[in-house]
Amino acid sequence: MSSVIATTAIRGRFLDIQNTVAQARDIHDQVRYVEDGLLIIKNGKIQWFGSWQEGQHQLAAGLTVTHYPEQLIIPGMIDTHIHFPQTEMVGAYGEQLLEWLNTYTFPTEIQFQDSSYSEKIAEFFVQELLKNGTTTALVFCTVHPESVDALFNAATTRNMRLIAGKVLMDRHAPDALMDTADRAYSESKALIEKWHGKGxxxxxxxxxxxxxxxxxxxxxxxQLKSEYPDVYVHTHLSENKNEIAWVKELFPEHEGYLDVYHHYGLTGSKSVFAHCVHLEEGEWDCMQQTDSAIAFCPTSNLFLGSGLFPLKKAWSKGVKVGLGTDIGAGTSFNQLQTLNEAYKVQQLQGEKLSAFESLYHATLGGARALSLDDRLGNFNIGKEADFVVLDLNATALQTLRQSKARNIEDTFFALTMLGDDRNIAATYVAGQAVYVKAQ
Structure with missing residues (x-):
């Protein structure tokens, strides 16, 4: 693990959301924009945050201040659903969910029984996250414990906060990708003991x-969840109508798809269900009552033709929502591009996704979905110092558009429509720069 520099100071323009909210309309009241701000970090956590005018007196004599006068600094972006073994198969042509799994996903994931292969892709994957301004992610590995070890090792060398786990799968998949109920339990238990809460x-x-x-x-x-109540549950739910019909055939004794998970004790405040495009009314209620969270994955839902996620319904039901890229059905690691697609998904339903709601979902809302909003998601004192420095003028078109921006809301909205990895000037994890864009 890389050592943490005792104290770091960053000056620039800062934008964040101060507190979690119950409704989208309340986000505007929580927006904090500091035109000339100062962030002081000690041992990887935020020690002080505010205006430069007030904060410069807090600086120790001789401390170097890193200044980003033209850029915009936001909290590290949070990806609540992504598959690291699918990195190499992004953009696989022509199928919907179930056919796509059999045609592309399963053959790709078989390779991860090789630990050296897992290590190679894990290194690429983690670097790609950081290059895109994502500092925390909830990640699918494969059925192989080697894939989990590789990913956590790659994250540990960068002091990065990741949540991940071995896939459990004992039917309807190739033999080389299946475990058993007992092996799933024993291998997961060993991995929990090895990695959970370490660093x-x-x-x-x-x-x-x-x-x-x-x-x-x-x-x-x-059983694992009851024995280790502090660990997460991460799975898929109601992504595709054929998938839902299949679940009802396989589990006829249950009321519906979510009831299968709920019956086995897999809902709860640290349970994240990817997609949830086609939830029934009672399932929305169960999500809210159990404090379970949804990962909204717009690029994936559009690419696989799964449907349009009803974000307004999630707000009205009081269900936690984070943003997911869902690589490799999703088509970009970049959360700005993911927000671009999220905006269009809402437009197709006659709804609007504001710039500040987008910022919320990519940062503090994502942290809340992962039950990490006490540690991540904004610049509040005491939180972990993960943040991203954004170049607002990475292309000629962006420079022209930003010259016409009316205010910070318009500035950020234009960035979500036009931005990509070229806009990530630097990514900081625990107060240290772990990615800096080449000049």
Whole structure:
């Protein structure tokens, strides 16, 4: 693990959301924009934040201040659903969910039984996250424990906060990708003991989705959750209508898709369900009552033709929502591009996604979805100092558009429509620069 510099100071323009909110309309009241601000970091955490005028007197004599006068600094972006083994198969042509898994995903994931291969892709994956301004992610590995070790090792060398887990899958998949109920339990237990809470690593019990786990395996997953209540649960839910129909065939004794997970004790405040495009009314209520969270994955939902996520419904039901890229059905690691697609998904439903709501979902709202908003998501004192420096003028078109921006809200909205990895000037993890764009 890289050592932490005792004290760091950053000066520039800062934008964040101060507190979590219950409704989208309340976000505007929590926006904090500091035109000339100062962030002081000690041992990886925020020691002081405010205006430069007030803060410069807080600086120790001789401390170097890194100044970003033209850029915009926001909290590190949070990806609440992504598959690291699918990095190399982004943009696989022509299928919807179930056919896509069989045609592309499963053959790709078989390679991760090789630890050296897992290590190579894990290094690429983590660097790609940081290059895109993502400092925390909830990640699917494969069924192989080697894939989990590789990913956590790559994150640990950068002192990066990741949540990840071994996939559980004991039916409806190639033999080389299946475990058993007992092996899923024992391997997951060993990985939890090895990685959960070590440094900034956190573990997630990870059934791929209900159809690829027998009731016996789901029962074992629930047993793990009861034995380790502090770990996460990460899986898929109601992404595709054919998938939902399949679940109802496989589990006819249950009321619906979510009830399968709920029955086995897999809902809760640290349970994150990717997609949730087609939830039924009772499932929305169960999500809210159990404090479970949704990962909204617009680029993936559009690429696979799964449907349009009803974000307004999530707000009205009081269900936590984070933003997910869902690589590799998703088509970009970049959360700015993901927000671009999220905006269009809402437009197609006659709804608007404001610039500040977008910022919320990519930062503090994502932290709340992961039950990490006490540690991440804004510049409040005491939080972990993960943040991104954004170049607002990475292209000629962006420079022209930003010259016409009316205010910071318009500035950030234009960035979400036109931005990509070229806009990431630097990414900081625990107060240290772990990615700096080449000049």
């Amino acid at each position: 900034r690593n956190l573990y997630a019990i990870t059934p791929r989705f209900a159809p690829t786990s027998t009731p016996e395996q789901l029962q074992k997953a629930g």
